[in-house]
Amino acid sequence: MIENTLLFKSLFFQNILHIGQAIIVLSFIFTFIRFIAGPRAHDRIMSYEMCYHLIVMLLISYAIKNSSEYYFNIALVLGLLGFVSSIALAKFLMRGEVIE
Amino acid sequence: MRDISYFQSGSSDFWIEMIVAVLFLLSSFSCLFASLGLLRLKSFYARLHMTSLLTVGSFFCIDLAYMLNIKAFHNVFPYRGIIFLFFLFLITPIQFMILSSSAFYREMVLFVERQKEKKKINFLKGKKEKK
Numbered sequence: 001m002i003e004n005t006l007l008f009k010s011l012f013f014q015n016i017l018h019i020g021q022a023i024i025v026l027s028f029i030f031t032f033i034r035f036i037a038g039p040r041a042h043d044r045i046m047s048y049e050m051c052y053h054l055i056v057m058l059l060i061s062y063a064i065k066n067s068s069e070y071y072f073n074i075a076l077v078l079g080l081l082g083f084v085s086s087i088a089l090a091k092f093l094m095r096g097e098v099i100e
Numbered sequence: 101m102r103d104i105s106y107f108q109s110g111s112s113d114f115w116i117e118m119i120v121a122v123l124f125l126l127s128s129f130s131c132l133f134a135s136l137g138l139l140r141l142k143s144f145y146a147r148l149h150m151t152s153l154l155t156v157g158s159f160f161c162i163d164l165a166y167m168l169n170i171k172a173f174h175n176v177f178p179y180r181g182i183i184f185l186f187f188l189f190l191i192t193p194i195q196f197m198i199l200s201s202s203a204f205y206r207e208m209v210l211f212v213e214r215q216k217e218k219k220k221i222n223f224l225k226g227k228k229e230k231k
Contacts, residue, residue, distance in 0.1 A: 010114075016121040020128035027128075027135035034138045042144055042203040046151065049195065050138060053155045057131060060162050064124065064169050072166065072180050079184070083191045087198055094202040 017065050021058065028054045045089045052082030116172045120165045127161035130154045144203060152196035159188045 031054065035047040056075045063071035137150035167181040 010117060013117045013121055016125060020124050023128040023132050027132045030132075030135035030139045034135075040144075042199065042206075043147070045199060046148060047138060049199075050135065050151055050155070053159070054131060054135075057127065057158065057162060060166055061124065061128075064120070064162075064166055067170065067174060069170075069176075069180060072184070076180065076184050076187070079188065079191070083195055086195050090198045090202040094205050 014065070017061060021061050024054055024057050024061070041093060045086065045093070048089075049082060049086045052078065052086075056082070113173075116168065120169050123161045123165035123168070127158040127165070130158040130161070134158070145200065148196055148200055148203075152193065156188070156192050159192070160185070163188070 028051065031047045031050045035044055035051070038044040038047060056079050059071045059075040059078065063069065063075065131154070134151045134154035137154070138147050141147045141150060163181050163185050167178040170176050170178050170181070
């Protein structure tokens with residue numbers, strides 16, 4: 001188990017982490033605009049996958065900031081769930097059914 | 101936290117933190133460019149190409165940053181990071197490839213249905229088909 005978490009981080013590094021998290025949130029807003037105004041279903045599914053990726057990015061940034069492995073476990077599970085859900089949606093688009 | 105003398109010392113910790121920060125900023129900016137491409141490009145396949153390439157790059161950079169951070173400062177072997185790297189390089193291209201193939205299939209089905217409707221309309225109007 002990791003101890004003395006915040007002692008190793010300088011103030012400069014923490015500021016850069018906050019700037020990166022702000023950039024990720026900004027890109028989340030752009031993908032959400034595409035999610036609302038997507039002309040067809042493919043664009044919506046693609047922006048949904050992108051939202052999953054951005055949430056995983058945010059969780060890994062928290063893991064770097066706090067130097068904890070719990071956030072990273074959540075990120076791993078979310079990545080796998082995003083893969084499964086996107087494949088199910090793509091198959092639904094192709095066949096009209098998920099389980100045949 | 102450390103004060104300004106930490107920056108002037110030039111120790112190895114400072115350089116490792118700089119590398120981690122640069123990798124993290126690279127990954128976040130590539131995410132920003134991917135979302136901008138998602139917003140601004142016109143064709144569906146162009147959008148898919150841009151997002152797939154840049155998300156793989158951003159995941160690679162942020163995972164390297166995490167592994168470097170946890171190995172250098174806490175001396176923990178980052179086996180979760182290696183698993184994450186392996187899974188993402190396996191998974192993300194497959195994901196986008198299946199999505200693109202489904203989109204192509206759907207467009208093809210729509211195209212064939214439109215052609216059939218055109219043929220029906222021409223048949224009802226009494227026109228001959230062009231050879």
